[in-house]
Amino acid sequence: MTTTATTVQQATPASPGAGGVGLRLRGLRRSFGATTALDGLDLDIAPGELVALLGPSGCGKTTALRIIAGFETADTGELLIGDEDVTAVPANRRDIGMVFQSYSLFPTMTAAENVAYGLRVRKVSKAERAARAEELLELVGLPGREKHYPHQLSGGQQQRVALARALAIRPRMLLLDEPLSALDAKVRLQLREEIRRLQLELGITTVFVTHDQEEALSMADRVAVMKDGRLEQCAAPNELYERPTTPFVAEFVGTMNRLPGVVRDGGTVEVLGRRLPVHGECPGTGRTVEVLLRPEGLKVRTGTDADGEAATVRVATFLGSTTRLLLTTDSGAEAKADLPSWEADALTPGARCTLTPHEKPVLVEEAA
Amino acid sequence: MAGMTATPRTRTATPRQPGRPLRSRPYGSVLVLLLAALYFLVPVAASLWFTVDDPGKGLTFGAYAKGLRDGGMATSLGLSVRLGLATVALGLLLMVPTMVVVTLRLPKLRRVVEVLCMVPLIMPPIALVAGVSTVLSWEDDLRTTPLWGTFQALHDKNFPLVLVLVYTVMSLPFLYRSLDGGLRAVDLKTLVEASRSLGASRPGTLCRVVVPNLRPAIVSGAVLSLAMVLGEFTVANVLGFEPFSVWMVHVGEYEAQLSVAAAMLSLLITWGLLLLLTNLAGGRNRNRNRDRDRNRTGNRRRTTV
Numbered sequence: 137m138t139t140t141a142t143t144v145q146q147a148t149p150a151s152p153g154a155g156g157v158g159l160r161l162r163g164l165r166r167s168f169g170a171t172t173a174l175d176g177l178d179l180d181i182a183p184g185e186l187v188a189l190l191g192p193s194g195c196g197k198t199t200a201l202r203i204i205a206g207f208e209t210a211d212t213g214e215l216l217i218g219d220e221d222v223t224a225v226p227a228n229r230r231d232i233g234m235v236f237q238s239y240s241l242f243p244t245m246t247a248a249e250n251v252a253y254g255l256r257v258r259k260v261s262k263a264e265r266a267a268r269a270e271e272l273l274e275l276v277g278l279p280g281r282e283k284h285y286p287h288q289l290s291g292g293q294q295q296r297v298a299l300a301r302a303l304a305i306r307p308r309m310l311l312l313d314e315p316l317s318a319l320d321a322k323v324r325l326q327l328r329e330e331i332r333r334l335q336l337e338l339g340i341t342t343v344f345v346t347h348d349q350e351e352a353l354s355m356a357d358r359v360a361v362m363k364d365g366r367l368e369q370c371a372a373p374n375e376l377y378e379r380p381t382t383p384f385v386a387e388f389v390g391t392m393n394r395l396p397g398v399v400r401d402g403g404t405v406e407v408l409g410r411r412l413p414v415h416g417e418c419p420g421t422g423r424t425v426e427v428l429l430r431p432e433g434l435k436v437r438t439g440t441d442a443d444g445e446a447a448t449v450r451v452a453t454f455l456g457s458t459t460r461l462l463l464t465t466d467s468g469a470e471a472k473a474d475l476p477s478w479e480a481d482a483l484t485p486g487a488r489c490t491l492t493p494h495e496k497p498v499l500v501e502e503a504a
Numbered sequence: 505m506a507g508m509t510a511t512p513r514t515r516t517a518t519p520r521q522p523g524r525p526l527r528s529r530p531y532g533s534v535l536v537l538l539l540a541a542l543y544f545l546v547p548v549a550a551s552l553w554f555t556v557d558d559p560g561k562g563l564t565f566g567a568y569a570k571g572l573r574d575g576g577m578a579t580s581l582g583l584s585v586r587l588g589l590a591t592v593a594l595g596l597l598l599m600v601p602t603m604v605v606v607t608l609r610l611p612k613l614r615r616v617v618e619v620l621c622m623v624p625l626i627m628p629p630i631a632l633v634a635g636v637s638t639v640l641s642w643e644d645d646l647r648t649t650p651l652w653g654t655f656q657a658l659h660d661k662n663f664p665l666v667l668v669l670v671y672t673v674m675s676l677p678f679l680y681r682s683l684d685g686g687l688r689a690v691d692l693k694t695l696v697e698a699s700r701s702l703g704a705s706r707p708g709t710l711c712r713v714v715v716p717n718l719r720p721a722i723v724s725g726a727v728l729s730l731a732m733v734l735g736e737f738t739v740a741n742v743l744g745f746e747p748f749s750v751w752m753v754h755v756g757e758y759e760a761q762l763s764v765a766a767a768m769l770s771l772l773i774t775w776g777l778l779l780l781l782t783n784l785a786g787g788r789n790r791n792r793n794r795d796r797d798r799n800r801t802g803n804r805r806r807t808t809v
Contacts (some may be wrong), residue, residue: 228701228705240694254704257712258703302701305702
């Protein structure tokens with residue numbers, strides 16, 4: 137596979153290669169009647185970077201992608217690919233490859249004809265088209281399927297052909313609109329790795345829309361979390377997980393506990409018998425807040441002692457290497473805690489234990 | 505020897521229970537099929553017998569020979585075919601882009617277009633032709649205007665454009681229904697966007713992606729429209745033109761056997777024409793469907809990766 141990819145890059149000097157082009161979204165706004173889909177979206181994507189747009193349904197991620205592709209027009213704002221302002225450029229002149237959520241292969245064309253379609257539009261010679269189609273199908277792991285029609289291919293194979301078709305035109309950038317959502321779990325995992333491998337090999341700037349946080353975190357260089365048409369946070373996956381800047385991001389990415397706490401002096405908060413530094417916005421001293429803590433950010437000790445808060449195990453769910461405990465503290469708060477399965481042997485439902493947080497900065501939100 | 509005699513016993517290990525057939529025979533289905541076949545074939549067979557049976561001479565194909573020699577039949581049939589093809593062409597030119605635009609850009613207008621296209625189905629042709637006759641009667645008032653030439657062309661006896669226009673309106677329900685079914689069967693929006701993202705212009709997308717995907721629907725609409733035009737009588741007769749259907753009725757007034765022979769010939773010609781159209785336009789799709797059917801059968805036996 138590596139050999140093939142190298143061949144492709146050598147054979148395509150016009151390909152973006154390791155450079156790629158950057159993308160800048162400046163104050164994009166788009167409304168559909170009374171609904172605001174995008175509310176001043178700003179985002180910079182570096183050349184060769186894979187950025188995932190992540191968010192709940194209706195957050196505007198697909199609208200943003202469609203504006204980048206040229207299928208929707210922004211009410212205001214501008215869109216720059218490299219240094220070129222493409223805000224008003226029609227979709228067919230943007231040189232952007234796109235893979236859609238639903239199977240978008242042309243049903244009347246074979247796999248090779250589908251891959252070569254963009255080249256045919258560009259009036260590339262028949263021989264060159266055939267060679268490029270063969271090369272791309274091999275690149276996506278479908279050699280020998282040139283003459284298969286879409287209905288003769290499985291869902292995963294169809295999406296591979298769609299990827300090959302999008303890459304065949306040597307686009308300036310690649311857009312992926314939830315390309316894996318229609319596939320079963322095993323194929324999704326396999327294809328996700330292949331897309332990332334190809335993206336890295338070709339160095340093509342890629343924007344990937346998904347509502348699956350695992351997909352976003354595992355594939356992207358950076359993840360842009362959106363809410364109500366706005367960008368909440370755009371950061372590398374580990375930073376997003378470890379240091380979310382807003383409660384929404386903290387809760388949307390991964391699992392989060394909300395435990396009662398009280399703000400103390402010096403930007404600290406008291407929770408589960410410990411004082412922790414507050415990261416981000418901190419209400420005034422003495423205010424009651426909800427402290428956001430990850431399940432793996434809680435320590436659980438068998439038995440009760442003064443350091444921490446006593447709790448009772450309600451449910452223990454074995455997840456392989458870890459076990460998730462659902463606990464109720466003596467003050468009535470519910471918490472989830474993840475700990476290595478070998479440490480959780482004694483923590484069966486009904487067991488008494490002590491809960492303490494790890495010493496890390498935490499996000500807080502004023503209690504309702 | 506004992507071993508040899510044991511083999512037959514093993515083969516008959518699952519004996520069929522007496523009095524219980526493995527599968528009930530589909531007598532009901534056969535009966536329905538037989539009745540339907542009789543309903544369609546008896547009139548055709550009776551007509552065929554009427555055309556070849558001469559009470560004085562016995563079996564003869566004279567009526568057919570006369571029909572083929574008759575210049576009127578060739579002229580009227582030729583006119584009907586030309587009118588049919590022109591109607592199909594105009595109808596498709598009008599309806600395919602309209603339906604595509606409505607589907608992609610103006611989905612809220614779908615119901616409006618549907619209702620408009622269905623109007624000719626509920627409006628009797630005689631009412632339609634009454635309106636057309638009134639418009640054509642304005643010809644004298646327009647004699648001094650440039651429109652007069654257009655009116656002349658509209659009812660040129662050799663190729664009455666007015667019939668093409670009326671037939672196009674009458675074919676709208678067939679075209680709408682077929683195209684609507686075709687459009688609902690494909691994810692047109694995604695296909696068009698995929699084509700556009702690959703650099704194709706809108707007309708290019710229409711020709712390279714939309715039309716090939718709508719081919720079965722287009723063929724179906726074309727076949728229905730063509731069949732309608734070839735059999736239409738009221739409008740042509742009232743407006744005073746003589747396509748094949750009108751000629752047949754006229755001939756039937758003084759030569760019944762020739763008229764029925766012409767009807768039989770027209771039946772064959774129409775079938776041939778429709779078959780040709782279906783084959784020409786739907787060949788690749790048929791192969792695709794055959795492949796798909798074969799694939800489905802194969803998929804039942806293997807797991808697709």
